[in-house]
Amino acid sequence: MSTAQIAPTPASPGRRRKGPKTLPRLPLSAFSPPNSGTSERFPLPSSPSTLHPDNVVDAHIVATNDLSQWKQEAGKVLGGRISGIILSLEGKQSSEFEQTITELESHIDIPVVSLLVPFSLESAPPASPPSYLTGSAKLPRSLSTTFVKPTPECVPALTWALENSRVVDIDIRSDLTESDTLWEGFEEFLTTATNDKQTPVVLSNILPPPHNLTLPIIQLMNHPTYRAYQSHIATLSLYPKLYVKFLPPTWNAPTPPTPAPNASFENTDSKEKKEWKRRIKMYLGPVLEAFGYERIIFGSSHSSASNASSSAGDWYEIARESFAELGVEQEAIDAVFSGNAKKVYGPS
Helix, strand or coil: CCCCCCCCCCCCCCCCCCCCCCCCCCCHHHHCCCCCCCCCCCCCCCCHHHCCCCCEEEEEEECCCCCHHHHHHHHHHHHCCEEEEEEECCCCCHHHHHHHHHHHHHHCCCCEEEEEEECCCCCCCCCCCCHHHCCCCCCCEEEEEEECCCCCCHHHHHHHHHHCCCCEEEEECCCCCCCHHHHHHHHHHHHHHHCCCCCCEEEECCCCCCCCCCCCHHHHCCCHHHHHHHHHHHHHCCCCCEEEEECCCCCCCCCCCCCCCCCCCCCCCCHHHHHHHHHHHHHHHHHHHHHCHHHEEECCCCCCCCCCCCCHHHHHHHHHHHHHCCCCCHHHHHHHHHHHHHHHHCCC
């Protein structure tokens, strides 16, 4: 039997030939950004750790003769950016106002945008503006008060204040999320007193609101008080002349320091600071969404409802980083930490 000659099998069409494969050549334009006429590079967003306001107006400092304690707390980071302050005379009696103002005029070496002079919502309004509301333009005056619960005197007192002040501060000493009755009374009081008034009203102790740090964040997200907070913020944002102050919270705990003690690196946050920022952002987010950054005002002294200690420089870092980590731009940082306070408290 003869052996047949076997013909070579033709190469399979899917089999790769030996040797290097010739790759397609891409044009240089594939590696360049589109020509938008504005930039030749793709800019990266600013890091929250480096996003600072150009300057700062601290809109809530409890007044002392020379502000030495505040200056020490502010340090270089906050103190080096200060372009103006708003001083509160809280804790002073009306009989002390004139002397305190005179001492401040002699000793304060930082531009004062406004003094916050207290008045009571529990008392009948005076027949004419008191003398401590008038005076030299060196220290412009505004009115401030505290709210605990609605009373018959509240509406006429606030109405008088709105008619005799460029702006009125209201420090809320009650947790409005704990009682529907209290919230409804506050809303009715605010609506009645501000009806047809163009004077700005600035609320304190709602950003962030009073809070229990032992409540886990996962529970806070669905907690009735947090849902009430979101609803209240949405309602308050409908008042066009209403602003909120971004102050150290009433959480019965000291503000975590920056940098953290014994930190290996300057930008290393402590566990407590990280936890604070997470909670602050939960409360700050709804306010930013409802009010916009144009109606949020930074201040370094806590509400009079709080007994916790807070360093001005430490709170500035936490407030700034929390706000920046929400993805805002430089314009928003400048507004919250400076521009809004100048607009609301500054001269017309």
